[in-house]
Amino acid sequence: MVLSRFWLAIFVSSIVFIVGGLFTSYNYSIDYVLNGKKGDPMQVDEQYLQNLPAFIQDSIQKSPEKTFVLNQVTSDADTTYVYKNQSVKIYSGVQASDGLLPTCKSSLFDIILPLIAYLAFFCGLMELLIISGAAERLATKLSPAFSKVFPSVPKNHESISYMTLNFAANFLGLDSAATPFGLKAMQSLQEINPDKDKASDAQIMFMCLHAAGLTLIPTSIIGYRAAENAANPADVMLPCIITSFIGTIAAFILVGIKQRINFKSASLVVALMTVIGGIVGLLFYVNSLDLIGKNHFTSNLSGLMLVFIIGFTLVFSFINEKKFVASKTTIFDAFVTGANNGLQTGVKIFPYVLGMLVAISLFRNSGLFEMITHGISFVFSHMGVAKEITDSLPVAMLRPFSSGGSRGFMIDAMRTYGPDSFTGRLSCIFQCSAETTFYVIAVYFGSVNIKNTRYTLGMMLLVDLICVITAVLVASWFF
Template identity: 50%
Template sequence: MALSRIWSAFIIVAIVVASIKCFFFGQSDIFSWMVIGKADDAANPLKLDGIIQTCWVSVELCLKLIGILALFMGLMSIAEKAGGIRLLSRIVGPFFSKLFPDIPKGHPSMGHMIMNFSANLLGLDNAATPFGLKAMESLQELNPNKDTASNAQIMFLCLHAAGLSLIPVSVIAIRASQNASNPTDIFIPCLIVTFVGTMAAMLIVSFKQKINLLQPVVIGWIFGLSVIIATLVLYIRSLDATGIQSFSGILSNGLILFIFLVIVLGALYKKIDVFDAFIDGAKNGFNTAINIIPYLVGMLVAISLLRTSGTFDVVINGIKSVFVYLGTDTRFVEGLPTALIRPLSGGAARGMMVSTMETYGADSFASRLSGVFQGASDTTFYVVAVYFGSVQIKNTRYAIGSMLLADLVGVCTAIGICYLFFG
């Protein structure tokens, strides 16, 4: 029900704001922008997709997902039949059994979730989505109320949306293309913010589900993960910008190929019919991509209306006015558009980040803060639409509220960290 109310609110607010701008401020083109979009030309340098174009984009996005989902879900099918997922589940079982007490010991969903988290950590977006959808599918098998999100699904999705990531490769690449003096200077702030956001999501959901995190196993795993991340940070800090991009490429792309190799070799060792197992899983990937189209179209259209109506501009100007009135430093407000749009649309947030760099300069405080926002969280409403939509969940319970609260913690942390690092 929460998603239904939020979706309705997006549409109503967008149309009300647009109506006020049209009839009271003379912006007669705003309704056409909302329906057919705003052109990308000399007169209108910022391109905005209208609801018609957004529908096309939504379907195109799902069609592009078909191949990726088919590939990785096919590989997951091979791994499951060879026993690899069960092995991974036993390894992470002691830790995950505390965070997910409703999941039976050794259940395949634990292996799927750890694959998703690992892919996110290394910035493997293409792999993270299929692993995450497979995890939701596995968790749905245990869900007694098929149209209502289970505790385990909410915990998983909140941790996933927090977006713990080691290297924000795309942000670094964009900063380099914008001639930033040090494109990698947002690396450590991003890592700190994603770690804090992930811990916040874990604490928020654990409090709601009455999970005790003060247990030796949980503390030990968190400490171990912290040590691994700190070690990698120390190593990466010794590299220059070129070295970081090279290391990231080898680590992320090499890991994908390593996963392929291990799965196929393991299946051959177990004498599994590898190709037939792959085809079985790939068919499921095709069906999943088709099933999420209605959910994605609905969510992206509502977000498009908010963008083209100028609702974000109204919110940003309101926030800036408040802080100007209070007499505080308002430099962070120039980076807030990325933070506000990021939970709604990754592509729009990326465009906003580039716009901030072009407006204020790649080395400005606002641009660095915008880069941290872009690299330090996931697109909350896209995740909700795709992941819950893939298993036909209608009642998301407190999932969206928990994600947005964790996002707020991340935004506040990002602002504080950027003032600490960049003044």
């Protein structure tokens, strides 16, 4: 209910702002909202040539392309005058996001189709894990700890193995594998959900832990920093790990208090200390490497682990081939069956993804998001918050809505202020240590037809806020 109302609020407020801007001359045209593409120049006016200043008229007439660019400054959008068909069209700035119709198209071709491919492959592997008995064994090993975090989940339930694989994939930066594992976990949890229209406690806990985005190897962030010629692309790795870990602990505590979880359980404490010990050990190892060693380690660990998961699944399935025979199938046929289930899941979640992305497109193109961002930055700057922090806030604000949008702000911050500036580094930490909350809720709950998400949205946004505050403190400590 909360998500639905928030979605409606985004739509209605954006439309009102767009239409109001047209009648108040804030917008010259609203066609860009429907058909424009990200990065396209924005038309702000149209004039007859003779109505323009004389120096602009002369410049246009002397130009072979009948075009004149004014105030060409690398840090600002140019104002461009284009003479065509007896009038001069004036452009300034670029479009923040794809329009409604291009968003519909890109949602299918750039998001859903790749996602369906990932789902098909990894759901095929998960079918092998189920029939071979690997998932059951993993669940049995982890049940003592998971039964304390998810008390409503039966002992040795298959959802435990799926959640473990999802957390592990996120931990290693394997986004393509994390989503299929997570969707399978949600579907498995839905089977034991007594109220199919309402999110269960276990589903909410899983979503909030997922939202914290505990990451060990932020491979994509390191790659973007390397592309922007950072002196040490991996220098934000430790702050990203600390921030996401604190966010994960905060999510567990907050949701645990809400769900009355027993925090004094010995098995829970042991599991938590084991995770902390593993992270600290890896941090010590990574910090002991030189720059080239760090780059080599971080660029290969995630890929190596993914290859290991695939190889282990296939080898374990071959060793336990008798179980496939007992199930009247073969290893390959079981993979195909799982892949087909992944395909159906991808088709099922498409409307949820489409609805959310279109709303975000309107929100960004309306100018309302930019106005809110500037307003918040203005307030924080007058509260004494350093400019280096306020300059990076757009990344933190857009992250819950759009990963691609916040990534664009992150890259822009590095290019504008430098990848080794405080703003550039903080923007990277913001991008790494939070989740695309609204997209994730739409995908995960949409895959199991959950109508009432209860307190999930509020709790996930609170976790995002904690990650933002932690990121600022950690970045200030390190840099």
